[in-house]
Amino acid sequence: MKSTMARTVIVTIWLVGVNCFAEEPLPTLRLALAPVTAAPGVDARVADQLTDALAEAFNAQPAFAVIPAGESRQGLETAAQPSESEKDRARSAASRVGADVVLMTRVLAISQPAGRAELQVESTLSDVVAGVEVGYYRHTAPGAGEGALASAARECASRLVEHFGKASRVVGQVLCMSMTDAHTVVIRTEDGAALHRGDWVYVFREGKRVGGVELTQVAPKQVEGRVRYLEDTARLAPGDVVAHAFTPRTSKGERQVGNVLKGLLLLGVVAAIINSRGDRAAPPGPIGSIAVDSTPRGADILLDGVATGQRTPYTLTGVAAGPHALTLRRQGYSDATVNVAVLTGQAVNANAVLQPVQPPAPAPGP
Secondary structure, X not given: OHHHHHHHHHHHHHHHHHHOOOOOOOOOXXXXXXXXXXXXXXXXXXXXXXXXXXXXXXXXXXXXXXOOHHHHHHHHHHHOOOOOOXXXXXXXXXXXXXXXXXXXXXXXXXXXXXXXXXXXEEEEEEEOOOOOEEEEEEEEEEEEOOOHHHHHHHHHHHHHHHHHHHHOOEEEEEEEEOOOOOOEEEEEEOOOOOOOOOOEEEEEEOOXXXXXXXXEEEEOOEEEEEEEEEOOOOOOOOOOEEEEEEOOOOOOXXXXXXXXXXXXXXXXXXXXXXXXXXXXXXOOOOEEEEEEEEEOOOOEEEEOOEEEEEEOOEEEEEEEOEEEEEEEEOOOEXXXXXXXXXXXXXXXXXXXXXXXXXXXXXXXXX
């Protein structure tokens, strides 16, 4: 009997290892394309050409579902306060139109030798919920002949799609959540998956994004990650699809750890049993962000009575959904309190006008 049970466990583990990667379609990310901006001295018409070229190029690939330009413009017009940074405005707009990520591109320089053109650009891909940069690319694109600038813009758009498209693939599947740390997930990866510590991946269930994960440990066939946020679910489950592995500019670099996950396949089987009983702690719940500003600016920001170490204007990210109290504090002014309700995956605004502290009345004369 014991021998039969042992064989059953071994067969179960083997089946998990062999069959967990049935052919999975690539789930798409909803992408908002922010209007391309131009550095000082760069003709704004070049930015417009690149905006059009990016829309055409990204609409022709399968990894991203591009938010229509009209919806993105409407979101940008209504999303953020003028005092917000360009990045925060773009992310707020993307949140309003239901995007998962937003691509922000800037033309850094342009040169036009005889009959030719070169565009130097940089692009950042940011997660709409967490507000962090998940991908980065910098490129110099050439163009030649009549319409050299338009040619350079198309070349640049093609390279950006190629770069971010390479990152867009099925990475693997969730194996289990850690039994000791409710924020840590173990992911079984496909053979040959090139992943690095610090990469950002997305988790999908039935084709819908349910979470963002930052990789913390990388080993052959298995990786660990830190769950940065969840949406519309209390926890990740074995079999959830992991896709799209982007490398941010601030990546911690590749760190291959040969034995760090030794034995985690068996742990996955055990954890799956534990998960079915609901005995482990749930990972972090839904989150949003708060764009905080004040008049005058430079006020210290306290969230629910706890100092954040930030001053206005600033966008707090990774804030748990629900009611919160913001306190804005600046020397020479009375504290201001703003109550907000954070919604899952959205950015809300919190603004206050600080009132100067009245100087004490002079003491009466003798």
